[in-house]
Amino acid sequence: DQQVKQNSPSLSVQEGRISILNCDYTNSMFDYFLWYKKYPAEGPTFLISISSIKDKNEDGRFTVFLNKSAKHLSLHIVPSQPGDSAVYFCAASPSMDSNTGKLIFGQGTTLQVKP
Amino acid sequence: DAGITQSPRHKVTETGTPVTLRCHQTENHRYMYWYRQDPGHGLRLIHYSYGVKDTDKGEVSDGYSVSRSKTEDFLLTLESATSSQTSVYFCAIGQTRYEQYFGPGTRLTVT
Numbered sequence: 001d002q003q004v005k006q007n008s009p010s011l012s013v014q015e016g017r018i019s020i021l022n023c024d025y026t027n028s029m030f031d032y033f034l035w036y037k038k039y040p041a042e043g044p045t046f047l048i049s050i051s052s053i054k055d056k057n058e059d060g061r062f063t064v065f066l067n068k069s070a071k072h073l074s075l076h077i078v079p080s081q082p083g084d085s086a087v088y089f090c091a092a093s094p095s096m097d098s099n100t101g102k103l104i105f106g107q108g109t110t111l112q113v114k115p
Numbered sequence: 116d117a118g119i120t121q122s123p124r125h126k127v128t129e130t131g132t133p134v135t136l137r138c139h140q141t142e143n144h145r146y147m148y149w150y151r152q153d154p155g156h157g158l159r160l161i162h163y164s165y166g167v168k169d170t171d172k173g174e175v176s177d178g179y180s181v182s183r184s185k186t187e188d189f190l191l192t193l194e195s196a197t198s199s200q201t202s203v204y205f206c207a208i209g210q211t212r213y214e215q216y217f218g219p220g221t222r223l224t225v226t
Contacts, residue, residue: 004157034214043207045217049214091158093212099165100165102173105150105157
C-alpha cells in the first residue's frame with residue numbers, strides 16, 4: 001500500500017519555465033513533508049520541507065504548497081534551470097514516528113530541464 | 116556535506132552468500148537509517164536505529180539484519196543474499212525528524 005504517491009514518473013520543461021512536481025498521500029497522520037533531490041550516482045539531498053500547519057513554504061526558486069484537504073503537495077521551481085534536472089522524491093513523516101524520524105518516500109519523478 | 120560514508124561502494128556477490136554493508140558517520144547524529152532504492156518503488160526503509168544498540172524494522176526488513184555497537188557505525192547484513200536484493204542501498208543519518216542526510220550509496224548485485 002503506497003502511502004505517498006508520485007504519479008508522474010517523468011516531467012520535461014523548457015529552461016526558464018516553471019516546473020511543477022506533484023505528490024499525493026493517503027495517511028492523514030502525516031504532519032511533516034519534505035522534498036529531496038537526487039542526481040545519478042549520488043545520494044538524495046534535502047531540498048525543502050513544510051509542516052502540516054502551513055500551506056506554503058518558499059526558499060529561493062523553490063516553493064512547496066500543501067493542500068491538506070486534498071492530501072496533496074506540490075513543488076514549484078521557478079525559473080527552471082538545466083542543473084535542476086534530477087530525480088525528485090517527496091517524503092512524509094508520520095506524527096506517531098516523530099521520535100524516530102522515519103520517513104515514507106514516494107516513487108520519485110525525473111525532471112528534465114531542456115536548454 | 117554531512118560526514119557520512121558507505122562501504123563498499125560496489126559489490127557483486129553470489130546467491131546464498133552473506134553480505135555486510137557499512138555506514139560510517141562523523142556527525143554524532145542520533146538516528147541512522149538503511150534504505151533501498153528500486154525503480155518504481157522510490158526509497159524504502161529497511162531498518163533504522165535511534166541509538167546505540169537500539170534498532171527497529173522498517174517496511175522491507177525481511178532478509179536483512181542490522182547492528183549498531185557504536186554511534187558512528189551502522190551495519191546492514193544480508194544473511195543469505197538473493198537476487199531480489201539486487202539494489203542500490205543508501206544509508207542516512209539525522210539528528211531530528213526534520214532532515215535526513217544521505218550517503219553516496221552502495222550498488223549491490225546478487226548473481
